[in-house]
Amino acid sequence: MQITDLDLQYFISSIKSVSKYDLSNYSDKSLKRRLQKVLEDNSINLMTLINRMMGDRAVVEKTIRDITVNTTELFRDPTVWHLLRSRILPRFKNNKTINIWHAGCSTGQEVYSMMILLNEMDMLERAKIFASDINTDVLETAKHGVYKYRFNLNYLDNFDKVIKQNPLNFEEYNDVPYEKYFDIDKQRDTLSMKQFMVDKPIFRKHDLVTEGNIFYSKFDIILCRNVIIYFNYALQNKVFELFHSNLYPKGGLVLGMHESILGPWANKFERLGHAYVKK
């Protein structure tokens, strides 16, 4: 089952006609692959899917959930967290409040990683944590903060690298126990964030493509990692504009390891390692 450009156009315009979702500026290679996967997983052809979407709004919502990619990890890419710890977060050390937005937070591991880091830097109490995703299923998981232990086992290593060790000073070692932030139950195969962690963030459904800032607040830091790779160049620029206008001056923008601002918005930010700072 090979999806043609025409099929893809038909799919995009069908979704657009029955909902507010606009996939027309998604990266076409990824979108084709995702659509193909949805069809294969449900053993249906494109016409059947489109007919079902036309008749039932819930099918549109489910299709949107199914085509989004939800890869995330605790402390994914430790070098980024080292940068946050040593060069980005210290800039806000004396702020009365620190507003942070995780745009495209998926199942929330990054949100909780950030909270752990903030707490270790004595900044968590002053932080307001906002997190959003287009996919309501992953948001539910994020709100509960309960994960499969064995899927997250490998990433405890990252916790050690970011929280326990200091890359700038190898003699320093903070033996922070995991239980300070989450409980591990090997029998039940769960890793559950503590109640004080789960209670704090504000999670909201949000579509970066069609909605602006829904949090009625500007931000000191925006993290949006491995989200814009699914958008084409034009749409990426639109998202950079949204981020730029909702960051405070000198606010930080953290993208994925292989994402960058290539277009006209590049000169509105300064580079800070892998990250960007609004000029």
Add this chain to the structure above:
Amino acid sequence: MYKAVIIGGSAGSFQVITRILSSMPPNFPLPVLLCLHRLKHVRSGFVEALSIKSTLPVIEPMDKEQIKPGRAYLAPANYHMYVELGNKIALSTEEVVNHSRPSIDLSFITAAQIYREKLIGIILSGANRDGAYGLKKVKDHGGIAIVQNPAECQVKTMTETSLKMTPVDHIFNTNDIIKYLQKVK
């Protein structure tokens, strides 16, 4: 006359790819796309290791980076690497394919769709079947399909699966791959 070379490799391909990169003409007229399996946790050091002997600059590209001739683009660890319209790289963190991210199949399939008959696909030593279907797609679109001689491979699975799946243009030892690439225009 060609627009790109794409090379896929896994277990046992590191030395082969190093030899190929060290023998490329410095003014090679095409981009070289590299999709090589590696340990997920080894995220740094690989591009440096390949760069040491390479005559072409080896780059782990950013998403939407423009693809330019005379450069080698290495699929970054833990991302799938696609080729998109406008001759750009696109990255993705979708689920693993054939137990792999990056998946050689995905890189080959998308490159074949963009470059069609102007693509040269090469499959090297490897321990799984990732890449075999991708090479078939290169061939289906009229491109050139090359596999490393299984007899020379440290691990034959990838090349043998490729040969079962599609009739290839050449079965080459490393030296012949190098000679072939010297003449590519």
